Amino acid sequence: MNNPMNDTLTGTGPETRLPTGTLCLRLGRRTLLLERRAWLTTLGLVLALTLLSLLALTLGSGKITMMGVIQTLLGEGSRLDQVTVFKIRLPRIVAVLVAGAAMGLSGCLVQTLVRNRLATPDMIGVNEGASLAIIIFSLYLTLGSWPWWAAPFGALFAALVLYALCNKPGEQGYLFVVIGIGVSELMNAIGQFAMSTQSLVHLTSLYLWNMGNFVGQGYGTVVPVGILILLICPWVVYLSRALGVLRLGSVTARTLGVNVNRVQLGVLAQAIIVAALGTAIGGPVVFIAMAAPILASWLSRDRIVPLWIAALCGALMLLASDTLVRVLASPHEVATGIMTRILGGLLLLFILIKDRQRAD
Amino acid sequence: MTLTVNRLHFGYQHKAIFEEISLSIPQGKLVGIVGPNGGGKSTLLKLLAGQEQPQSGEILLKGRPLGSYGMKALARELAYLPQRPLVPPGIRVEQLVQYGRHPHQGWFTQWSEEDARMVDWARERMQLDAIWQQSANSLSGGQAQRVWLAMVLAQDADLILLDEPTSALDIGHQTEVMEAIHRVAAEGKTVLIVIHDLATAARYCDELIALGDGGIQAMGPAREVVTKSLIDRLYQTDVDILHAPGDGAPVIVPRRRCEEVPRRRQDTARGKQSA
Numbered sequence: 001m002n003n004p005m006n007d008t009l010t011g012t013g014p015e016t017r018l019p020t021g022t023l024c025l026r027l028g029r030r031t032l033l034l035e036r037r038a039w040l041t042t043l044g045l046v047l048a049l050t051l052l053s054l055l056a057l058t059l060g061s062g063k064i065t066m067m068g069v070i071q072t073l074l075g076e077g078s079r080l081d082q083v084t085v086f087k088i089r090l091p092r093i094v095a096v097l098v099a100g101a102a103m104g105l106s107g108c109l110v111q112t113l114v115r116n117r118l119a120t121p122d123m124i125g126v127n128e129g130a131s132l133a134i135i136i137f138s139l140y141l142t143l144g145s146w147p148w149w150a151a152p153f154g155a156l157f158a159a160l161v162l163y164a165l166c167n168k169p170g171e172q173g174y175l176f177v178v179i180g181i182g183v184s185e186l187m188n189a190i191g192q193f194a195m196s197t198q199s200l201v202h203l204t205s206l207y208l209w210n211m212g213n214f215v216g217q218g219y220g221t222v223v224p225v226g227i228l229i230l231l232i233c234p235w236v237v238y239l240s241r242a243l244g245v246l247r248l249g250s251v252t253a254r255t256l257g258v259n260v261n262r263v264q265l266g267v268l269a270q271a272i273i274v275a276a277l278g279t280a281i282g283g284p285v286v287f288i289a290m291a292a293p294i295l296a297s298w299l300s301r302d303r304i305v306p307l308w309i310a311a312l313c314g315a316l317m318l319l320a321s322d323t324l325v326r327v328l329a330s331p332h333e334v335a336t337g338i339m340t341r342i343l344g345g346l347l348l349l350f351i352l353i354k355d356r357q358r359a360d
Numbered sequence: 361m362t363l364t365v366n367r368l369h370f371g372y373q374h375k376a377i378f379e380e381i382s383l384s385i386p387q388g389k390l391v392g393i394v395g396p397n398g399g400g401k402s403t404l405l406k407l408l409a410g411q412e413q414p415q416s417g418e419i420l421l422k423g424r425p426l427g428s429y430g431m432k433a434l435a436r437e438l439a440y441l442p443q444r445p446l447v448p449p450g451i452r453v454e455q456l457v458q459y460g461r462h463p464h465q466g467w468f469t470q471w472s473e474e475d476a477r478m479v480d481w482a483r484e485r486m487q488l489d490a491i492w493q494q495s496a497n498s499l500s501g502g503q504a505q506r507v508w509l510a511m512v513l514a515q516d517a518d519l520i521l522l523d524e525p526t527s528a529l530d531i532g533h534q535t536e537v538m539e540a541i542h543r544v545a546a547e548g549k550t551v552l553i554v555i556h557d558l559a560t561a562a563r564y565c566d567e568l569i570a571l572g573d574g575g576i577q578a579m580g581p582a583r584e585v586v587t588k589s590l591i592d593r594l595y596q597t598d599v600d601i602l603h604a605p606g607d608g609a610p611v612i613v614p615r616r617r618c619e620e621v622p623r624r625r626q627d628t629a630r631g632k633q634s635a
Binding site for chain 1: 409410411431432433434435436438439440441442445446447448450451452454455456458459460462463467468469470471472476479480493515
């Protein structure tokens with residue numbers, strides 16, 4: 001094997017030349033690369049999230065000032081404020097954050113895998129499958145609690161239907177998305193039909209939930225879902241390096257030593273489960289899974305696969321939508337999904353028009 | 361011998377691409393695989409790279425069957441560049457070349473001195489200093505191929521398989537890339553390249569393998585292999601072979617196409633019966 005040390009390289013010196021824009025943590029022979037821009041963006045997003053959460057806690061039918069919110073969080077503050085913050089607003093905000101993060105993460109996973117920005121769990125029927133399962137279980141089975149655990153089954157079912165119809169998502173991205181939209185509409189229709197067989201009295205909350213709704217959310221669903229998502233995260237981290245290489249196409253990835261089939265299946269499974277769990281909280285919230293990764297890759301300038309940034313963006317976008325809905329519709333309650341549809345629809349139009357312009 | 365192939369058989373459902381091919385690639389040489397379109401050149405390369413599995417026969421890399429290597433281990437021994445590699449949006453030349461180090465990295469060894477050295481070496485060999493920070497989507501054909509070659513170099517594999525690296529390029533870029541490949545082979549790497557331009561192959565390659573009609577039609581030193589009768593057999597074209605003034609490399613001038621396909625098939629059938 002050639003020894004490039006025999007060549008005279010200019011300007012290397014004793015230090016290792018790092019990839020541009022990275023920091024290297026070194027412990028003996030172990031090294032860890034940190035993308036500077038990605039970490040700064042992450043910190044910025046966490047800050048923005050914190051501020052927005054605090055703002056959201058002040059808003060609502062009972063006005064609390066920012067100082068009042070901070071005092072209440074620290075343990076002081078009036079009884080009324082404590083109830084409002086801890087029993088009503090905070091659970092809802094936590095639910096929104098977890099659902100938004102789940103959507104952002106799974107959207108990024110699928111978009112990267114399929115190499116198509118329209119391919120996200122909310123567009124290809126995975127979310128609708130999840131909510132269909134929950135609808136069926138809650139309508140036809142008398143259960144005491146909310147059957148959030150049914151969501152992954154429904155999502156898996158939708159994914160199997162999708163896979164049966166198109167089994168090369170990486171190569172046939174466009175076909176995959178179109179079939180996905182069909183599957184999504186089908187699941188939605190079946191769900192609507194199931195709901196139409198029941199009397200309206202039983203339905204109101206379920207119907208609202210199916211539009212993407214976080215009114216009256218407690219910790220009952222968010223806590224188990226959040227724990228499960230946290231348990232999946234190490235697996236997501238484990239496959240994320242290979243996923244980055246997979247962006248070069250399956251042939252190149254294979255020649256660089258990536259087990260393409262295993263990574264693809266793993267990433268897809270992760271995306272489906274995370275999306276399903278996120279759907280189980282507040283219903284199928286559309287467009288967050290599509291929009292958050294796009295914002296994330298714009299912020300990180302496409303250098304890496306922005307999985308965690310997409311999760312944070314998803315949380316931020318959903319919280320913004322939810323807060324907006326609460327403020328605008330006050331004192332009525334409107335489903336958050338309405339706002340995500342409006343904003344997301346505008347974003348989708350914008351993207352399609354820009355793509356069209358670039359293609360011309 | 362770096363790479364040995366024994367009685368390889370590969371085909372799709374009804375059609376055999378090749379039957380009972382055996383060959384061995386010597387170490388440190390630039391070997392060209394030539395032949396008509398549809399003759400199986402790219403398929404052979406994919407099989408040798410482990411991207412596809414043969415129906416029967418074995419491929420031995422450094423004496424061990426290809427299948428016995430783990431994926432990352434194989435990636436450290438063998439680098440393969442497909443015909444039209446995908447360039448993801450937003451990626452810069454530097455990052456693309458750095459991806460070549462992936463087979464040598466792990467979760468706790470994400471960047472090492474060796475990585476930096478190999479990337480620098482690849483960058484220098486392929487003369488990428490000017491475009492190092494550019495977006496990979498904005499490159500010309502020749503530049504893009506040099507970038508992919510740099511990634512392959514950074515991978516630091518002893519065996520490099522290239523599928524038609526110069527097909528879509530104009531003569532200037534073609535020369536640029538072939539010279540770069542020749543430099544790589546001169547470093548001591550074994551390079552196997554599928555190339556449809558016979559004259560270019562004969563000029564730059566040490567040895568040629570002519571693949572066609574389900575088997576190997578000729579194999580040997582490049583300038584000896586390229587003969588009128590071989591070209592007639594492979595491409596059914598009558599040609600004149602001249603010699604370039606500089607280095608004596610064959611220059612092929614087509615005269616006319618021969619419509620002798622039916623007779624050739626009969627010959628082959630007769631040949632098989634008598635064997």
